[in-house]
Each structure stands twice: as C-alpha cells, then as structure tokens.
Amino acid sequence: MKRLSIPTLAAGAAAALAVGVVAATAVPMGFTQDRSADLAKQINPAKPKSVILLIGDGMDDSMITAARNYSVGAAGRLALDELPFTGAMTTYGLKVGAGPDYPIAYVSDSAPTASGWSTGKKTVDGRISQGPSAADNVAGTDYETVLEKYKLMGKLTGDVSTAEITDATPAAAASHINARACQDPTVMTACPSAKKSAGGLGSIAEQLVDNKVDVLLGGGSNRYAKLLEDGSETVLSYAQTKKGYRSVATASELDAITSLSGGPVLGLFSPSHMTRKYAPRVAVNGGTADTGACVEQSRGTQPTLASMTDKAIDLLDNPNGFFLQVEGASVDKAEHERDICGAIGELEELDQAVKTALDYQNAHPDTLVIVTGDHAHSTQIVMDNYGGSATATVTTVDGDPMTVAYSSSYAGTPPQQATHTGAQIRVAAIGPQAANVTGVIDQTDLFGTMLGRTPSTLPTSGPTVTVTASPTTQPTTPAPTTAPADKPxxxxxxxxxxxxxxxxxxxxxxxxxxxxxxxxxxxxxxxxxxxxxxxxxxxxxxxxxxxxxxxxxxxxxxxxxxxxxxxxxx
CATH class of the missing domain: 2.60.40.10 (Immunoglobulins)
Structure with a gap:
C-alpha cells in the first residue's frame, strides 16, 4: 500500500480530535521542540470504525530494544516506535480454585493474556476466552470476544498469525475452550465437554470456521487435515463444504484472492508454525561461537506477515468497518528456545506489518491501530557472556556486538527452555481513542477501547498557566487579556x-x-x-x-x- 499524506487540521485546543492527522514520527534522540501541541492534535475521542490489533507474542521492552539495536541501531527507531500514544500494560492472570475470588497468577501464558484483551476479563492459564473454574479440566463460562462483537455489528473480521491459526493467541479471538491444547478433533482429551458429540462447540479448528471469521491466515494445515469426530470428513473439507471457505496454501494463491465475494478465506501456509525469517542462533553457556549478523533462511512459498496483513486489510476494507488481529507469534517461540536471531527476525516481520497498518490508518483515520504484546519474556541485554546462564551474541547494524542472556528456565522440550516473566509490557496506539492506552493499564482495558468507549468532551480552551513574576522590566505594551478565538x-x-x-x-x-x-x-x-x-x-x-x-x-x-x-x- 502507498502511504498517503493527510494534511493536519486547523489549530486550537478542540483540534485535539484530529481525524486526518498523519501518524507522529518516532521521537529522535536529543529532540529540542516541545511536543505537547503535536500530541494534542492526535487525541480523538470518537469511537473507532475499524480496529487493527497487532501482537508480538512475548514482545516486551527488552525484546523490542534488542530488535531495534540489531535492525536500525541503538539511536534508530522502529515503525512500532512511531505510534504517538504509549503506555505500560499489566498481564497477570488467575489460578483455578473454588471462586468467586480466584488466586492471582503473576506470570501468565498466552491463552489467558490473549483472552484478557479479547473479552475484557481475567482467566486462568491454558484457557481460551472462557472464565476460570475449580479445575483445569472443568469448563468455565464462555466470554464474548471483541471479534464476535464486531461480527454482530455487521463488520468484517480477520485473524492472522505466523503460528498455527489454532494456537492460543489467534484462538482467543474467536473460540472458547477450557484447554488451549484442544486444537483439533483428535486432541480433545482435556476438553471432554467441548466435544460436539457432548453438545459443545468443538475443537479450536472447528470453532474458528464455525464462527465464520472472514479472513483466517497462518500455519496449521495439519490441524485442518484431521478428521471430524464422526470420521466423515476432514476439518478443512468441513470448512469448505459446510462453511463456504476458500482454501489457499501459498503466497501466490493468496495474491490471487481479490475480494470476499466468493466466500471467506482460509490460508494455511505450513503444516505447523510458519518458518522464521532468520536461521537459529541459540544461546549457550559461555556464549555462541558465531557473533556476526543473523542469516536469512528460505521460507519457500510462505507469505510474510506483512503481506498477509496487507491482503487481510485489502479484503476487509469496506465502508462499514472491520476488526483485524495480527500476531507475530514466534517472537515468543524463539525466546523459549533461546534463539535470539529467530526472535529478532519475527519482530522485524511484525514491524513491517505495523508499517502496513499505519499506511492504512494514515488514509483511514477512523481506524484504531494498537501494537502490544501478550506477556513479558526472559530475554535480557547484558554486558558480556557472564550476564546469564546462557548467552548469544549478534552484530548489530551499528557494527557492534550485542550479547543477550536467558536466565529463567524450566525442564521442557527441548530441555531447559526459557520462560515467561511477569513484568509489565509496552502498549502503543494511534487513531480514535488511542489516548486510552497511556499510563499503566491492564490488558483487559483494551477490550473497552477497541469496542469504543463513550466519547468524552475535550476542553475548548487550554489549561490555566500560572506565571511567576519576573524581576526584569515589564514591556510598555501590555499583552492582550483575552486570546483571540480559534476558528472552528x-x-x-x-x-x-x-x-x-x-x-x-x-x-x-x-x-x-x-x-x-x-x-x-x-x-x-x-x-x-x-x-x-x-x-x-x-x-x-x-x-x-x-x-x-x-x-x-x-x-x-x-x-x-x-x-x-x-x-x-x-
């Protein structure tokens, strides 16, 4: 998409609404001009017509800094740094229990965190847009999601990920189940009440197409190759014959889709998660032998996250508006594996998707764009190879070495994977109601902002400023006591x-x-x-x-x- 230039509107305090203002550029190092007026012009209390939510799974400030250093240099700025309103977001969840007051889980996985912004409510680890309960295998109450609410409004919807489209984050947008592992009809042991034979909604793969999400793009073709419970056909066949989906499996096939007039689109571009941009560089005790730049690897016929985002926006763009969730999933997955190059590449891919979203928002200022993560992770930038239990070094665009460490771990597969942490993470936004992300918010607060809160009334004049008298001689011509009125x-x-x-x-x-x-x-x-x-x-x-x-x-x-x-x- 070509980025369009939209002129700013007339000045004045009420001009803070500013539908049509170009996205603020990233703040340069050592900036000298006061930015108050520029930020005021970005405030728009109107409800958004469309929403594009971009998620970097496991993308906290440490990982953003590492990717920025590597990709554009320590003094550079990424596209996701350009959004004018930035805040911090808490990500804690709950633990199973008797209720109604459930214990706090200070460190959560992607299922409850994605469910948090999707539904506006907290839940427990492993649970997808469904409330807490007494035990992991006991279903909770299904919570309606932002995507489902937009669909009820008659708006188009999309869900894009570089993971299996049935993975926790994309699943939370349009499915409800007590265990994230129940991704297809053959792995429902932990979710007996969710089986369609038991009167439930079925596996995540079934629910996503039953919910008729207009654009579903990601990995996970193996999930849709599995048979339904009754063995009559595969989930993919069910999506095509019963739900009207058109299936695509390559970047060129996706390019050939030009509208939704022929039905919704299901793009499955890899058997499991999609291939990462860079070959792995896994941290080890004592540091990696390779300390140069990351090495790009072939991704075959798979589209990039930016191209999937661009196509999804093109297909969903309509006068009534839409909701689109986009996930760069393997920031987290690479961090679990202590693969710094894999994580950097996935964040670079997400940043290109952010550029695509900002291009659209620039031409459609009634669109709210939010960029955030789901939880923090264990990546740290350290001084040298002794800064953590395992380290890896890469040479950044500055030409300097950057060493990262991974100190948290658990016995997983592969052994000793790095884990999530409970730190707050960044959230940033531009467009209608974007100012609601500033300060410290909780990720459940995004639910109300994406749906559109009741618009507030902006002040028609600026704040009163108290000026301390100066000992210097006053001018002979007094300043006017009343400022001239602003044009509307x-x-x-x-x-x-x-x-x-x-x-x-x-x-x-x-x-x-x-x-x-x-x-x-x-x-x-x-x-x-x-x-x-x-x-x-x-x-x-x-x-x-x-x-x-x-x-x-x-x-x-x-x-x-x-x-x-x-x-x-x-």
Missing amino acids: AIWLAAPKKVSRGAETWLAVTVGDATEVTVRIKQGKDTTKKELSATGGSFKLPQLRKGAVQVKVTATGPGGRSTLTRTLTVR
Whole structure:
C-alpha cells in the first residue's frame, strides 16, 4: 500500500480530535521542540470504525530494544516506535480454585493474556476466552470476544498469525475452550465437554470456521487435515463444504484472492508454525561461537506477515468497518528456545506489518491501530557472556556486538527452555481513542477501547498557566487579556468509497462553532443538511456512480472553516 499524506487540521485546543492527522514520527534522540501541541492534535475521542490489533507474542521492552539495536541501531527507531500514544500494560492472570475470588497468577501464558484483551476479563492459564473454574479440566463460562462483537455489528473480521491459526493467541479471538491444547478433533482429551458429540462447540479448528471469521491466515494445515469426530470428513473439507471457505496454501494463491465475494478465506501456509525469517542462533553457556549478523533462511512459498496483513486489510476494507488481529507469534517461540536471531527476525516481520497498518490508518483515520504484546519474556541485554546462564551474541547494524542472556528456565522440550516473566509490557496506539492506552493499564482495558468507549468532551480552551513574576522590566505594551478565538475545527469520518444503494452514514465532529452545515454535491444535484454546533451523524442520500463532494462548513466566534472530502460511489 502507498502511504498517503493527510494534511493536519486547523489549530486550537478542540483540534485535539484530529481525524486526518498523519501518524507522529518516532521521537529522535536529543529532540529540542516541545511536543505537547503535536500530541494534542492526535487525541480523538470518537469511537473507532475499524480496529487493527497487532501482537508480538512475548514482545516486551527488552525484546523490542534488542530488535531495534540489531535492525536500525541503538539511536534508530522502529515503525512500532512511531505510534504517538504509549503506555505500560499489566498481564497477570488467575489460578483455578473454588471462586468467586480466584488466586492471582503473576506470570501468565498466552491463552489467558490473549483472552484478557479479547473479552475484557481475567482467566486462568491454558484457557481460551472462557472464565476460570475449580479445575483445569472443568469448563468455565464462555466470554464474548471483541471479534464476535464486531461480527454482530455487521463488520468484517480477520485473524492472522505466523503460528498455527489454532494456537492460543489467534484462538482467543474467536473460540472458547477450557484447554488451549484442544486444537483439533483428535486432541480433545482435556476438553471432554467441548466435544460436539457432548453438545459443545468443538475443537479450536472447528470453532474458528464455525464462527465464520472472514479472513483466517497462518500455519496449521495439519490441524485442518484431521478428521471430524464422526470420521466423515476432514476439518478443512468441513470448512469448505459446510462453511463456504476458500482454501489457499501459498503466497501466490493468496495474491490471487481479490475480494470476499466468493466466500471467506482460509490460508494455511505450513503444516505447523510458519518458518522464521532468520536461521537459529541459540544461546549457550559461555556464549555462541558465531557473533556476526543473523542469516536469512528460505521460507519457500510462505507469505510474510506483512503481506498477509496487507491482503487481510485489502479484503476487509469496506465502508462499514472491520476488526483485524495480527500476531507475530514466534517472537515468543524463539525466546523459549533461546534463539535470539529467530526472535529478532519475527519482530522485524511484525514491524513491517505495523508499517502496513499505519499506511492504512494514515488514509483511514477512523481506524484504531494498537501494537502490544501478550506477556513479558526472559530475554535480557547484558554486558558480556557472564550476564546469564546462557548467552548469544549478534552484530548489530551499528557494527557492534550485542550479547543477550536467558536466565529463567524450566525442564521442557527441548530441555531447559526459557520462560515467561511477569513484568509489565509496552502498549502503543494511534487513531480514535488511542489516548486510552497511556499510563499503566491492564490488558483487559483494551477490550473497552477497541469496542469504543463513550466519547468524552475535550476542553475548548487550554489549561490555566500560572506565571511567576519576573524581576526584569515589564514591556510598555501590555499583552492582550483575552486570546483571540480559534476558528472552528472540523473532523469528518467518511469512507473513500461508497457502494451504490448501500446505507452509508458519515460522522462530523466540530469544535468552537455555533453553526454547522453539510452540503453533498454530485453533478448539479446538491443536498444541504444542518447539524448541531458540535456536529453529528447523517445518512448519505441515494447517489449515482461517480464522484461525490461532501463539504462541511462551520462558523464560530473565531471565523469560518471548511472541510471538503471527495467520495467515490461504485
């Protein structure tokens, strides 16, 4: 996608809504200009029309720093550093128990953390968008997810991952089960009540297609090659014949899909998790012998995460909006294996997907983009090979060695895998209600923000500033006691393309105005609408194919402002 330049709006305190403001650039080292006004212009309390949530599994600040150092240098900035609003996010979960007050689990796995932002509620390790209970094998209450709520609103939905699409994080978006291991009909031992034969929703693989997610892209073809409980057909065949899915298995096959008019899309590009960008460099006691740059490896016909993200956005883009979750899954998986190159490459891939999302948001400012992780991990940047129980060194783009250590471990497969930690992680956002991620929040708070909280009213003037009298001589000409009024600021949320005959609503938000008028012009035909002084929503009239001009005029004490947008009816 080509990044478009969107002009900023009129200045003024109310201009903080700023639908249409270009994404803030990453803050350079040693910046000198105050950034308050720029950040104020990014604040938009309106509810988002669309949401793109990008997850780096296991992506905490240590891993972001390691990838930044390697990819763009210590003084450089990644695309995920560009989002204007940044905060910290807690990720704790719960433990099974008698309830209703469940013990706290300070270190969680990907199932409860992904369920946290998906449902707005805490749960226990291994559980997918389902509440806690007395024991791991006892099902809890199913919690409705953001994706499911968007679907009920009539919006399109997508779920993309570099893991098996049935893995914990993508599963939490659109399935409900008591154990994350129950990914296909042949591995349901831990989830007896979830079997369809027992009246349940079935395995994760079945639930994802039963939920009719419009775009499902990732690994895990082996899961869909398994037979249903009754042995009648494979899960893939069931998805195709019963649910109308079109299946693709290569990057070129995905490229050939140009719309959802032929049905939803199920892309399964590898038997299990997708191949990582870089060949492994696994930390060992005493440090790795290879300390140079990471080595890229062949990924065959698999698409990149950025290309899957780009295709998903293209397919989901529509006047009514959409929800899309994108996961760079093997940041975490490589960290478990103490594979620093694998983790860096996966984070680089996620960063390219972030660029793709920002390109779209730049042209569609009514879209909320959030970038975060699910939990912290054990990767640490250390001084030398004695900084941890196992270390590895890579040479960064700066040309300098960077040594990382992994000190937490457990007896797993392979033995002594590195583990999750309970530290808070980064969350960043741009777009409508993005300011809600600032400060320290919990990952369950993302649920309300993605659905859209009740918009708040921004102040119409700046804060009162108290100035201490200066001992120097005062100027002979006094400063004015009243600042001149700002011209009205206008924000118009509207799609670029409109389907002929479809019911289409546009939304206008205005600050510092007393009168607001909208004129919709196509050829010689003009429709005029009067809105309140703060704007409002209105439905487009029936229009012919072709260009349509929407012009908003706002008049207030500071003068008159206009905003014109051209839409295309197709």
